[in-house]
Amino acid sequence: METPRPLSALPSVGVRAGAFVAILLSGLAGGLIGYSLIALQCDGDCxxxxxxxxxxxxxxxxxxxxxxxxxxxxxxxxxREVEDRERAGHAP
Known part of the structure; x- marks a missing residue:
């Protein structure tokens, strides 16, 4: 028998960790793009x-x-809220 999970507005830990990793990777990519844009346009001490x-x-x-x-x-x-309502037998 499945135990009901407590109501919470927080996403799961896996989703939050995935979002954090995505933010870090996009920051890295943005930094590389910013570096490349300046490196292509600058001569000398840059x-x-x-x-x-x-x-x-x-x-x-x-x-x-x-x-x-x-x-x-x-x-x-x-x-998730819509799925929970459907499981409970309530129409959206």
């Missing part, structure tokens, strides 16, 4: 501009992925 490119690219990409991750986790929560 340490500071490359560092700024890495920082800005990472922040933009990670911030965008964080927004997407939150929206996905909210959608999963709503989906």
């Amino acid at each position: 340490g500071l501009p490359k560092g700024i490119g890495i920082l800005v690219g990472s922040l933009i990409a990670a911030g965008g992925m964080a927004i997407v991750a939150v929206l996905v986790m909210r959608a999963l929560g709503e989906w």
Whole structure:
């Protein structure tokens, strides 16, 4: 017999861990893109501009992925709620 899980708005640990990893990977990709954009355009001593490119690219990409991750986790929560109602025999 399956025990009912307590009601919670929190997504599962696996979903949260997946979102965290996705945010980290997108930050890495954004940093690489920012670095590449500056490296292609800069001649000579470009340490500071490359560092700024890495920082800005990472922040933009990670911030965008964080927004997407939150929206996905909210959608999963709503989906789970609909499935729970259907199992209980209530029409949506």
